Amino acid sequence: MSIYTTPPARPYVIIGLIGARNGLFGSPRTRAVAMAKKVGADALILLGSDRFVTGTTGNWSGTQQQQTLGNSSYGTFGGTASSQVHYSVSGYYAAIQWSRAAPPQSNSNGTAGNGASDRVERALPAQAGSP
Incomplete structure (x- = not known):
């Protein structure tokens, strides 16, 4: 399935x-494609993405040698430490279907007669409780 980072040139309807x-x-991309296929989308438009720190892990290992002579202690120490940051990535997409309708006809000044865009049709579902 195609994933666009800018609006495609051909007419489409946003279905979700x-x-x-x-x-x-x-990844967010593979999960979005799977969801888009379930709702019958033809393609996706990437709207944005985020990355959040979800945690860190660390590891330390070392050695210590100590020797006591009388009232004094002498020693050596050596070790290594490492850490890793873990992220959660989110992607936000518009699921689209290619428009089956003919594009609007241009009038004499080169613009669509109804003032609407000749590339994008938006049909978003109404929210519950809205008139």
């Missing part, structure tokens, strides 16, 4: 918005 996060098995 998808927010997807990475997980144990899959």
Whole structure:
């Protein structure tokens, strides 16, 4: 499935918005494509993405040698430490279908007769409780 980072040139209808996060098995992109296929989308438009720190892990290993002579102690110390930052990535997409309608006809001044865009049709579902 195609994923666009800018609006495609051919007419389309937005059929839904998808927010997807990475997980144990899959990136936001693969999860978004799977969701888009379930709703019958032809393509996706990437709207944005975020990355959040979800945790860190660390490891330390070392050695210490100590020797006591009388009232004094002498020693050596050596070790290594490492840490890793873990991220959660989210992607935000518009699921689109290619428009089956003919594009609006231009009038004499080169613009669409109804003032609408000749490239984008938006049909977002009404929210519950809205008139």
